Amino acid sequence: MYHKVAEDIIQAILTNKYTDKLPTEKELVAQYHVSRNTIRKALDVVFAHGLLRRVRGSGYYVIKKPLQSQKILNLSIGFDENSMVSGGPLRSKVLKFDTITADKDLALRGNVAVNSRVYRVVRLRYLQGQLYSLEESYFPRNVVPFLTEESVQTSIFSFLRDAYQMTGSTSENYVHASKISEQQADLLKRQQGDQILCLDGINYLASGKVFNFSRTYFVYDNLALYYHTQNIDI
Known part of the structure; x- marks a missing residue:
């Protein structure tokens, strides 16, 4: 299940639905109707794929590429x-x-x-x-x-x-x-x-x-x- 959530978040980032900061874990739990553990595993996948930056105490931020024209x-x-x-x-x-x-x-x-x-x-x-x-x-x-x-x-x-x-x-x-x-x-x-x-x-x-x-x-x-x-x- 967490793979599908991760895939959906990746697509949301690539289509600029999320351009700065992701919703909180609580908000994602409510959005996908899954457990917090599932959301955390999905976020680990998205992070490992180089699309997010973790900021302790603040949440997950979308990594902005320097080559926006490409x-x-x-x-x-x-x-x-x-x-x-x-x-x-x-x-x-x-x-x-x-x-x-x-x-x-x-x-x-x-x-x-x-x-x-x-x-x-x-x-x-x-x-x-x-x-x-x-x-x-x-x-x-x-x-x-x-x-x-x-x-x-x-x-x-x-x-x-x-x-x-x-x-x-x-x-x-x-x-x-x-x-x-x-x-x-x-x-x-x-x-x-x-x-x-x-x-x-x-x-x-x-x-x-x-x-x-x-x-x-x-x-x-x-x-x-x-x-x-x-x-x-x-």
């Missing part, structure tokens, strides 16, 4: 990074939805076994009508037994949580520049061989199993990447 992709958000982008939600055009066998290169990229069967979902994503990214996602069939046509049109992560109570525990993200192929260039309206900002991600369950890995090519103008860290005394 669209920001928050790499700290672990539900469905691309649907949680500022200014979203993203809209999808599904290009491929099928099952394939992972070759050596794909298996290495996703930390899965060679020849394992994976769902493949290839989508163009749009933000406010403008082409945002090309996303290639993979879901191991031995972990994710079933995806629906409807889920790949919207939020696959939300479907997995609702259908299988499957939520990510840890993620690995690697940002790099990648040359695009002729086919990718045609889809992204760029030139073959262009260097494109690219994000490789792997998402793990608490058991350590990979349930999703992806590669996303970004073409949206003035895109900024943001991530949140906490200082840890060593």
Whole structure:
């Protein structure tokens, strides 16, 4: 339950419903009709995703980004990074939805076994009508037994949580520049061989199993990447 509350608060922040300070815990309890413990767990999630600052004795404040003129992709958000982008939600055009066998290169990229069967979902994503990214996602069939046509049109992560109570525990993200192929260039309206900002991600369950890995090519103008860290005394 707290995941849904956290997701709703995140969307409220990203759509500027909350721009300075969040309501008090008491007010959020009344708003969502849940326990104070549920609200506190939800706020912990939102805080961990880099959207809030705790002020002792005062409450939770929305972190204001310095690059207000740019669209920001928050790499700290672990539900469905691309649907949680500022200014979203993203809209999808599904290009491929099928099952394939992972070759050596794909298996290495996703930390899965060679020849394992994976769902493949290839989508163009749009933000406010403008082409945002090309996303290639993979879901191991031995972990994710079933995806629906409807889920790949919207939020696959939300479907997995609702259908299988499957939520990510840890993620690995690697940002790099990648040359695009002729086919990718045609889809992204760029030139073959262009260097494109690219994000490789792997998402793990608490058991350590990979349930999703992806590669996303970004073409949206003035895109900024943001991530949140906490200082840890060593």
